[in-house]
Amino acid sequence: MINITLPDGSVRQYESGTTSMQIALSISEGLARNVLAAEVNGEVWDADRAIDTDATVSLLTWNDTKGKATFWHSSAHLMAEALEALYPGTKFGIGPAIETGFYYDVDFGDRDFSSDDFKQIETKMLELAKTKSRYERIPVSKAEAETYFTEKDDEYKLDLIKDLEDGYITFYKQGNFTDLCRGPHIPNTGFIKAVKLTNVAGAYWRGDESRKQLTRIYGVTFPKQSELSEYVKMIEEAKKRDHRKLGKELELFTFSEKVGMGLPMWLPKGAALREKLSNFLQRAQLKAGYEQVITPHIGHKNLYVTSGHYEKYGADSFQPIKTPQEGEEFLLKPMNCPHHCELYKFKPRSYKDLPVRFAEFGTVYRYEQSGELHGLTRVRGFTQDDAHLFCRPDQVKDEFKKVIDLVLYVFTALGFDDYTAQVSLRDPENKTKYIGSDHNWQLAEAAIIEAAEEKGLKTVVELGEAAFYGPKLDFMVKDALGRKWQLGTIQVDYNLPERFELEYTGSDNAKHRPVMIHRAPFGSLERFIAVLIEHCAGNFPLWLTPEQFIILPISEKYEEYAKKVLESLNNSDIRGLIDLRDEKIGRKIRDAEMKKVPYMLIIGEKEVADGVVSIRKHGAGDLGSMGVEEFRDKLITEITV
RNA sequence: GCCGAUGUAGCUCAGCGGUAGAGCACUUCCUUGGUAAGGAAGAGGUCAUGGGUUCAAGUCCCAUCAUUGGCUCCA
Structure with a gap:
């Protein structure tokens, strides 16, 4: 007999080899009908996989994120089965579940494929789903796996197998389709009742531009037809709220080919709205001890050589503009911090003066790849609600907490009440990507983590997401349709003060280096307004409305x-x-x-x-x-x- | 930047080898109307740009530009 601990803490005894499905059945038949998979000792397993030791088990249904993921991943296999049936010879890459739905990267060879083919595939998927084929887990040896896919002539699967360890390889088979897969899967295809393929796109094998481009087919499935209808309705609502559409209809902003792509222009009503938004933040900042500054739109190349940005981004930026006589090089400013560092150096600073807080609605220009531009959310010229706080090391955590307060104040005032904070740290595997000493990084990371903790923020930690000069805390908000957006950001920087040789005189009459905090509650006004438009469907809070x-x-x-x-x-x-x-x-x-x-x-x-x-x-x-x-x-x- | 789709009047779109269409918006006239579209007339387009095929090209082909869905990138 084995002991199974359930999520409510109760412990039940079962015979060794019991499956999660049997456990579910022993609780209630209704539950058993809805079980998609189970989390066994923290790992998601097939519901029909035998458990032979004591374990903590939580049954996963459609209501669990992990249950949905299992459902969608199984749907990817179902789509693959349909594709193989309809287009023999198709080769398969990877087919994971994503936040909403799934995709499968496939190679159709010379065959043309477009969204016109969706209908046919959807029909085939539903037909296969009705057969209620079991997803069968088959452990195989590495040699067996290689033989199978060599015979199938699927170089992508072979490429994947190459990196797998013998003894841990499994196949999953449903109906006539067998796939290399770690699993887990839902019990059978019959759970999938509604299917919609959403779009096709090209995607490189393993995200590598130098490799072959596969066709990525996106889809989403549901256990009930009504949920699909709801999903379709939600998509339609999102289309109605699209800030590009509303921006045009409400005459807020526009783009012009002649002016240049990715360069938004604000129409009178949009400008009024934006003005009110910046005044609102400016007032809050003045109250919080910030001082407004103004700096030029260009900066000497040396400024960015000093800051390190030239080395890092110089080649991928708008190229320098030159003075006609001397040939001096200037860059359109891609960020405000170097200018602010120079403002800090205007006069000697005492420890009594810190923190110094410089705020500026600074318009910056960054070269974004043409394929990346999107409405107001991804542009080449935008205005940051930027500020740089220069403080003593012992003030960092406190300042950080004050910034968190300011960001939350802004979010609340604008009706974003569902947010999480993402702590972005260095990738410990690849430290060469970052500049600055190990010691400083440790200090900065600790300051962020502690500040977020003391403020009681709901946080997730992401390794490898830090900026190259320091760790950061990013705020992700959920809008009215449940979509996630990254807005405000707070970043600790020990690097720029070093590079610009910023100093203050301490109480010991010696020179010390201040720490810098970059922060932007909105992120950029353009992006923020885009999100705000979609969040409130163009019905702005009264105080922001251009025409009340x-x-x-x-x-x-x-x-x-x-x-x-x-x-x-x-x-x-x-x-x-x-x-x-x-x-x-x-x-x-x-x-x-x-x-x-x-x-x-x-x-x-x-x-x-x-x-x-x-x-x-x-x-x-x-x-x-x-x-x-x-x-x-x-x-x-x-x-x- | 890469792959796919799209580009017709200010806006939303139809037309897909035989001399440019609709609705809305706009202009003028009529109407002075009480809580989500009053009526009539008119004006408006080298069909993104540049080549090519054809007796004939918004319509087919190629290139460029822009928009767009993804990929990659994001100080």
Whole structure:
């Protein structure tokens, strides 16, 4: 007999060789019907794999992330089976589960493939799913594995096998399809009830540009048809909220081929929104002891040679511009920190002056590969809400915690309440990628980890994700549709102060080196606004909306009164317009609704007579009438929360 | 940068070998209308750019540019 510990802490006894499925059955039949796999001593196993020692077991269903991953990975095998049945001779690379769904990299040889073929594959997959074929785990020797795929002439699988250790290799077979696979898998294909292939793309074998490009087919599957419908609805909603579409419709920003790709231009309404956003942060920063600075858009090449960025990124950047006479080289600034270091050096600093906090909405330019540009989220020119904090080593952790507070304040004010913090550390295997001493790295990494811990942040640690000059803490927010975005960042840097030979005089009257913290709560205004647009579907918080109200006179007879109302409402905090077009009120309301204007003020005979305005709220309808003063107070209260 | 898709009026799109289409927006006129589209008329395009095939090219082929889905990259 063996002891099985379940997630609730209870221990049950089973015969050795019991499977997770049998354990599930012993609990309830309903549970057994939904079990996809099981986590056995921290490792995900097939539900029908025999357990022969004491173990901690948690049964995985569709509601567990790991259950979903198993489901999708098994779906990748099902797709492969369909592909092999439909297109004999297809060779297979890898087919993992991803955050939503799965993909399989395949080599069709000379065959053309496009999304037009999806329908056929989906149909075949569903047909194969109905056979309820078991996913059978078959341990094989390395030699057997090689023989099988040599016969199949699949060089990709052979390439994978090469790196595997004999004795730990398994095949999985369902129906007529056998694949090299570590597993685990769901019990049988019958669990897969709904299938949708989403897109095709090229992907290099093992992500290596010098190797052959395979066709990557993405798909997603569900245990219920209704879940697929929900998923499709979610995709449609995401399309509706796409910031590129809304940016155009709401006249926020635009791009021009003539100006250059990846260089966003802000239209009046977008500029107004952006202005409000930066003023908001600037106020918060002034309160937190930051000082605003301004630096030029270009910097001498030597500045970046000193900072180390030239060596690291020089070749992949916009190339230097030269002065015509002397041939001096200047670079468009790709970041603000070197400029700020020079500002720090303006005068000798005492330990009493620290921390010094320089903030700047600095526009920077980076050469991004053309294929990488995307709306406002990936551009070649953008404005960072940048600041650099120069502090004593003993202040680092405290400063770091203050920055965390500021970032969270910003997120909360803008309605992002679901976030996690990612601690990005050095890749311990590959230290040559980074600059700076081991000692400093250890100090910095410890400071970040402790600060995050003391602030009680929900964190994940990622090795190898650090910047080349220091570790960082990145904030990932989840938007209204549950999509994850990386926004704010805080980075500790012991390197630049070294390179720029920054100093302060300590209480011991000796020279010391300050530590630098880079931080940007928004990251970049462009990216942040893009995420904000999608998060709120273009319905911005009232205080950010470029046009907070619009006055809609019922006919031109009330134009004069409407103008008077506008005059008494417009001030530096509230802005609105009048719709004076020769249109009926229904039309004016419709257009204002489409433009997502928060408040519509309707003015007709009644309102003029009573000296009031009739209020209609976007998305909510008629609110009745009120005096102009009353409405103004209401707006002001609402924007100053 | 690499692979695939796309590029027709300000916007959304139809047309896919035989002399350019729709809806919305725009202009003018009529209408002065009470909570999500009042009516009529008009104007607007070297069909991304450059080559080629053809009696004839938005329509087929090639190249370039841009957009886009991925890959790789991201100070």
